[in-house]
Amino acid sequence: MQVSQEIQSIVERTRTLVREVVLPLDDAHDGDIEAAGGDELRTRLQAAAQQAGVFAPHAPVDCGGLGLGMVDRAPVFEEAGYSLFGPVALNINAPDEGNIHLLDHVATSAQRERYLVPLTRGEVRSAFAMTEPAPGAGADPSMLATRATRVDGGWVLNGLKRFITGADGAGFFITMARTSGEPGGAGGATMFLMPASTEGLTVTRHVGMVDTSMIGGHCEVLYEDAFVPDEDVLGGVDEGFRYAQVRLGPARMTHVMRWTGAVRRAHEVAVSYVAGREAFGSRLADQGMVQQLIADSEIDLAATRALLMEACRVLDDGGRGNQQTSIAKTFAAEALHRVADRAQQLCGGLGVSTELPVARIAREVRPFRIYDGPSEVHRWSIARRAVRAITAEQGA
């Protein structure tokens, strides 16, 4: 891929920032962002990113971002992702990054001013509250159980959300609630913008997860008669599922970008390790089974990037890219997991220790096969689209 000089410069500045400023903090706390300082750390790192001119590269220019498209984001996000704390520094972390994208597409100008601008500037964090405990919305969004009831001048929300990333400390929530139909059936959902101070909205607890680099954790959020005025309805009523798709395609791809960076680091650490160790009479890096692990990881990384770029081109061209992003996400989540796992194996005992970053990266990347749609659900969608396409063509 040819990359313009401008993008190359952003990539290099990001690389310098991450290697010199961010990575040492990541390493010192085994990737635990709360232990490393949480929002206080975030503020500090974001100031450094602003100074380096690489802050909010994906955000709209009128909100202070660099306005990069999907293809141009890829190398920048990958460099940022090289440290687990890098995306926080650039303000391109989930869920804020996806929320910026969503608000940019759907928000009214008043909402833009009130929610998008401070979010882009890093003045607040946000959360995207969609998933729920069983039998509510999980991989199957149609099971959405949190309900918004029409009242005078707005809506009242009741329900329980779970695995809400970044909820603790978020300035506002984009909440998905059912405005028509019944769980499991047809019907519509609507998105609501809700400041954290909304009465009846409570972050009840953190759910312990294997990954620890997401600021604000993964929480349960309770809605008890929480009121949302009409001006904070995001987009049209009953249009929530459609907007969620708008958000999801690119959000999956930026996940891939960031985690490709993290996993590349694990791979490079492992390759350096085997290049510097001897056993059984030769350098580990010269032994066939070691070379096979390295080559398989090179192939996985190359295929991840190639599928990512195909999907980004479709998105930049204005396509929905459902099939392409599903394929790229599913492959990437599994491939990156394999690469991180091989890196552990290459490092032997140190690969399952906290002495090297590889076990930490493997731990962080494991959930990606579940987050943003489990591989099984993506495969189901991919197959159904393929069957439709092929039978249509054969029938034609």
Next chain:
Amino acid sequence: MQVSQEIQSIVERTRTLVREVVLPLDDAHDGDIEAAGGDELRTRLQAAAQQAGVFAPHAPVDCGGLGLGMVDRAPVFEEAGYSLFGPVALNINAPDEGNIHLLDHVATSAQRERYLVPLTRGEVRSAFAMTEPAPGAGADPSMLATRATRVDGGWVLNGLKRFITGADGAGFFITMARTSGEPGGAGGATMFLMPASTEGLTVTRHVGMVDTSMIGGHCEVLYEDAFVPDEDVLGGVDEGFRYAQVRLGPARMTHVMRWTGAVRRAHEVAVSYVAGREAFGSRLADQGMVQQLIADSEIDLAATRALLMEACRVLDDGGRGNQQTSIAKTFAAEALHRVADRAQQLCGGLGVSTELPVARIAREVRPFRIYDGPSEVHRWSIARRAVRAITAEQGA
């Protein structure tokens, strides 16, 4: 990928030709090209391709080809490959396709006239004689044992070649022979252009192989004091290994293109099959394990094409693309094998029969994991390049 209108038109005409003219013959003979008519069939199919304006799309324009670059070739070659006989029709089959590329880069104008032009026009076929029985050149070209000895006005070749595709009936051979050094050590090889009528050059036998769609088979070729005049030395003396690389990178990629077409057919046949069958109370295509097989194949095909296009872009930009073509070839050979195997599984008993084309395609594609460098040798190269690159960067 955006494809220009001109390319799209070539693709569509290729598709029509292949589906209407070529495929029925392929199906009628279970992909056995000799049984289907051999060179007589080739002549007929190539006339049809010329009439359709899709003949020799890769060949230089001054030789009567369409002059397409690697990126543009990909969709055309894939359409041609949809039938195992399609590449013969378009004159883009191995080894001729790679030989055209090689001659276009290295031949003198006299050689161009004598060898390249008739080859491009389909007036003759050619063979590329490099590999030898053990302990000669196989995956390790440095073991080259066939020797060319300097004599007055030219060279005399002695040795035995094996697995020489297309040898039986070829009009001429590009023979690789050692002109300095010893097998297993350093030293040089040279390429020689040799008409089939050369005295001392004999196609001694066909080696039975699992694939049957290569015209002229895979043969043993014996050189007994075979004389080559100086004007038929191809390129510089002792430069043969370098030229082989020039030939190999693109040749690997066009293999991928053609076999992607063949395997796509197996996949489409299988998907149509499961879309039309019921068992255990529902359509096979709606059952989860069947959907998983379909989705995995969609992912494999998408990743194959994405890696292919990355490598083609590098080649079109003038790069050597050693790492990219190795990665794309290795991934593709294994992925296409998996897709063909899944297609067999999806079709049940018919998938291991001659009633459907899937078993035939699986049989044809299996050797690709060995041809053009076994996966293991590519992985060895990929790993060595990766270790060098990563340790250089870390050291910097």
Next chain:
Amino acid sequence: MQVSQEIQSIVERTRTLVREVVLPLDDAHDGDIEAAGGDELRTRLQAAAQQAGVFAPHAPVDCGGLGLGMVDRAPVFEEAGYSLFGPVALNINAPDEGNIHLLDHVATSAQRERYLVPLTRGEVRSAFAMTEPAPGAGADPSMLATRATRVDGGWVLNGLKRFITGADGAGFFITMARTSGEPGGAGGATMFLMPASTEGLTVTRHVGMVDTSMIGGHCEVLYEDAFVPDEDVLGGVDEGFRYAQVRLGPARMTHVMRWTGAVRRAHEVAVSYVAGREAFGSRLADQGMVQQLIADSEIDLAATRALLMEACRVLDDGGRGNQQTSIAKTFAAEALHRVADRAQQLCGGLGVSTELPVARIAREVRPFRIYDGPSEVHRWSIARRAVRAITAEQGA
């Protein structure tokens, strides 16, 4: 596993017979048994096996067999399977082997005399006619469409069977036909003993299959008002599905035994090959990626045998062993396929040729992932049993 001296002696005599008499014929005809002589060859090989005292080791003693149980059969059948023609020599090939087992359990003494005894002695071959073209009985036996209608003194059968192994030249058929209910629903099937001479029973054609070592091919068999007298009903009316289970469990395991032998040969040939070749400066057998292929195949063979023996012990103890035989069959079919495929890869170009037996063995073993129930159907059964067992235990 400890093996008694008696069994060890049978094993060794089988080994000698197979290596000295059978294998050369197999190799001379690339495993194509019809090309090698068909029933004429069978008669000759079976005479040799009788002379060696290893004929019909599984058959009941009163019918002239050696009466070995499942555990004792395993090493004998594996040795026989070392050549693709070995099971024919010992009269332990599918479908005869399973039919002998079935008749031994279900046949009346008159049927025993008329059908079992000559079958055991190798005087005739037999076929088991169950599967049908879509939408009939395939992996889902409940879709059985061939129908038996009650008439005076017997039954009249109508329907079409497909993939009937050994049908061409079989002396008699065990035909499964529906005697109550409708395809896809509940209802019963019955087994009928039918001499090949039965009017209205016609072997209409061979279906071309990738495997060629089964004598009598895989055929279509047509039933047009074919009459079966009451004395040739095998077992009770409407009990056919139950008997099919009786036959299937052990039949799956003997398939595993035979194919383990064949695949072991591919593995040994490949290991010998890499032990005798050099490339890139060392013996192939000493290179890491080659060692990985070898080790993975050793593990696959060991696990195949270990699961097989677990299942055989259950069967010898009188258990149904549904879960154990499903697990062993599914694992073995996939593992043996992998081992054969690795053997091909280890042998390079020769591995996809007819110069070595490995490509042939890979071709023969591929259908096992479909024959005797596709892996997907077995996995479905295995999962359902596991869910039932685990939820029952958790609930208790």
Next chain:
Amino acid sequence: MQVSQEIQSIVERTRTLVREVVLPLDDAHDGDIEAAGGDELRTRLQAAAQQAGVFAPHAPVDCGGLGLGMVDRAPVFEEAGYSLFGPVALNINAPDEGNIHLLDHVATSAQRERYLVPLTRGEVRSAFAMTEPAPGAGADPSMLATRATRVDGGWVLNGLKRFITGADGAGFFITMARTSGEPGGAGGATMFLMPASTEGLTVTRHVGMVDTSMIGGHCEVLYEDAFVPDEDVLGGVDEGFRYAQVRLGPARMTHVMRWTGAVRRAHEVAVSYVAGREAFGSRLADQGMVQQLIADSEIDLAATRALLMEACRVLDDGGRGNQQTSIAKTFAAEALHRVADRAQQLCGGLGVSTELPVARIAREVRPFRIYDGPSEVHRWSIARRAVRAITAEQGA
């Protein structure tokens, strides 16, 4: 497998103890044994196991154990392993379990009295100090760098050990030190019994590891002129490598037993989970891709147990079982990892949380592919033995 009534009774008492007493503590502390009480907890749990009559089932009867052989241990150890704390309760945890086995084979009667008896009774814990930081002994024991120098009345040890499981709080160490030759070359090692109070022996730090259920952690241990009197030399001088083999074979197999129990729990939790959840209109447990995950895990567990039992039979029969234990260990470590990973995937978001035990079990079992010899080193050994065996046979 038939299990005697006596063993069955031990199994059931173990199951009851583990489910009622041990598991709740495990769950309450996410498998972190130090957080749960460390040695204080151990004492409590071991008293319960003694009361239940299932304490030290593997230890020699004259030392207070139950004297079970390898085959009989398997189901008991698996039940104990169902909780990560279970092996501590029964005193069958690594490294004590292996040390008991080693001492039982090699110790003098004085050493038996002083070291083995209290260890068997749970009065002390022990450590096995072999591995070292690079460039010392890791997967390649011949690189052993810790050195024992002959002095008057004994030996003086100098060196650094790493990843010494259970070192913190151990009552004594079995230390492996070089007594002849040079690292990387030939030469001999000797085992030394060393009370924790030995002057010059210091546990310098814990190495942070992904697993947390091993009491006493994984530590660095420093030897600075640490003196060992002659009576504490374990076995013969320069015989250490041989004894290490005596210890390793069975130790690998008991690892498999324990971790099979842990992973079975993850599998059962996951199956119960999918049996109780709905999405996309049906129970998760009835969806094909979910069933495939379940079936694959059933197969992996069955094959793990089958290979384990084959190896145990060889060991009980007095064999070294090198090939069998290498194969069983390598397969099991990878299979159990897959089963735990699938259990995570089946549980969706909860599978990467601390709400269910599956993520914890996956974390604990990951290192097994590295501990007791990385898979790559085992494959290297397996392949070398196979090449020797097959070429010997072919040559004969």
